[in-house]
Amino acid sequence: MFSGFKNSCRRIHIFAADFKKQAFMAGDITLTMIKPDAVKKNFIGPILKMINEAGFRIVAMKYTKLSKEKAGEFYAVHRERPFYGELVDFMSSGPIVAAILEKENAVDDFRKLIGATDPSKAEEGTIRKLYAASIGENAVHGSDSDENAVIEGDFHFSKLERF
Numbered sequence: 001m002f003s004g005f006k007n008s009c010r011r012i013h014i015f016a017a018d019f020k021k022q023a024f025m026a027g028d029i030t031l032t033m034i035k036p037d038a039v040k041k042n043f044i045g046p047i048l049k050m051i052n053e054a055g056f057r058i059v060a061m062k063y064t065k066l067s068k069e070k071a072g073e074f075y076a077v078h079r080e081r082p083f084y085g086e087l088v089d090f091m092s093s094g095p096i097v098a099a100i101l102e103k104e105n106a107v108d109d110f111r112k113l114i115g116a117t118d119p120s121k122a123e124e125g126t127i128r129k130l131y132a133a134s135i136g137e138n139a140v141h142g143s144d145s146d147e148n149a150v151i152e153g154d155f156h157f158s159k160l161e162r163f
């Protein structure tokens with residue numbers, strides 16, 4: 001009976017260690033969304049291929065659609081910007097693919113892979129250069145800091161949806 005208790009304690013300990021690992025792996029994860037414009041143009045496959053080939057591991061992924069309310073919440077930091085309404089309408093206009101990606105230096109490396117916000121200023125070979133049409137409808141989202149990567153990951157995914 002005592003060994004059963006010890007085993008339970010060990011399991012709780014392992015669970016707590018995993019939980020801590022998941023919660024504090026800042027620097028290794030970023031959150032991406034393949035935005036409604038890229039989904040509509042059938043670019044999910046080519047974009048995921050670029051993500052794979054750049055060495056990111058998919059930790060969590062879902063095909064989903066944001067309500068206006070959820071899109072507004074996700075982009076709340078931009079509430080005061082003139083394009084906020086347009087951004088919320090666009091991001092809730094159709095399905096998206098949301099994913100947590102893992103890699104060393106994930107946030108910076110993914111920002112390099114997607115390129116500048118405005119595709120006309122993005123470097124050759126970046127996702128936005130290849131697949132985005134305009135500064136508003138720019139194909140993909142990538143977290144801008146380790147802290148926001150964790151917040152945005154939690155926005156889209158529960159612990160049970162991560163592998």
Ligand code: ADP
Pocket residue numbers: 078083086087116117135136137138140141142144
């Ligand atoms: P990024 O997505 O590159 O981090 P921002 O955080 O500045 O860029 O903006 C968030 C999103 O808001 C952009 O990806 C884009 O969809 C939209 N956006 C940014 N600037 C503009 C703009 N001047 N006009 C319309 N939409 C914009």
